[in-house]
Amino acid sequence: MNALAIKKGASRHSAYDLRNPMDDRQETHTLAVLVDNEAGVLARVIGLFSGRGYNIESLTVAEVDHEGHLSRITIVTTGTPAVIEQIKAQLARIVPVHGVNDLTVEGPSVERELALIKVAGTGDKRVEAMRLAEVFRARVVDTTLESFVFEITGAPEKVDAFVSLMRPLGLTDVARTGVAAIARGVGGAVSARPVP
Incomplete structure (x- = not known):
């Protein structure tokens, strides 16, 4: 029982992030990735998933800022909490990636x-x-x-x-x-x- 009535899996920005990184339970997460709109970026992002054996359940890509040449990749993936954190960290290290948000844990979406x-x-x-x-x-x-x-x-x-x-x-x-x-x-x- 959670005495503080805090929603399990609260935002990673919260002091009440109650997710157990050692949990072996599979979770589905929706990730929003802001990237440069240039040739080869999608291949690099997908290569990260295929090279490490991560599964992509859903993938959508579209340009969101024509003047800034930015696209948004929305990825639905499944993994343990540790794997999801690893995916987010590895995505953030790719050079054309400007930001990675996990919409599943960062509040309502x-x-x-x-x-x-x-x-x-x-x-x-x-x-x-x-x-x-x-x-x-x-x-x-x-x-x-x-x-x-x-x-x-x-x-x-x-x-x-x-x-x-x-x-x-x-x-x-x-x-x-x-x-x-x-x-x-x-x-x-x-x-x-x-x-x-």
Whole structure:
């Protein structure tokens, strides 16, 4: 029992960082990495993961500052607390990286994913697919006499649930963007590395 009622896994900036680095339990973390928008940077970041046997569950990259030539890489990865800390430290040492934030432990964040889901079916299965799409607020972006393509946006868990419900109704294909995440509130932005 936590007598102070402090959320387990509080921010690393907090005096109450209660995460045990020796814990062998696997955790999923969302990392936001601010990098120079230049050729080869993504390959260096991905090389860090593949070279050390770390897994990437989701990866999104986009330019966020055209004038500053900066891109944001959002990575969802899984590992023990010690492995996650090692990943963050190694990412921060790569030269074109300006900042690394662990959105999972640094406070509340918003995570969204977009997916295109193709479902083939006729009759009752087609009607049921449309009914479920309405419940999940998925939009029909393409239709033929034999199939639908739905577009759904939301938390990864919502997309997972929709996909699993579509399987028995004739799911034929899924395309997912990966997680885009941002910290809630004023703070929590990906901070640039201090200039030496």
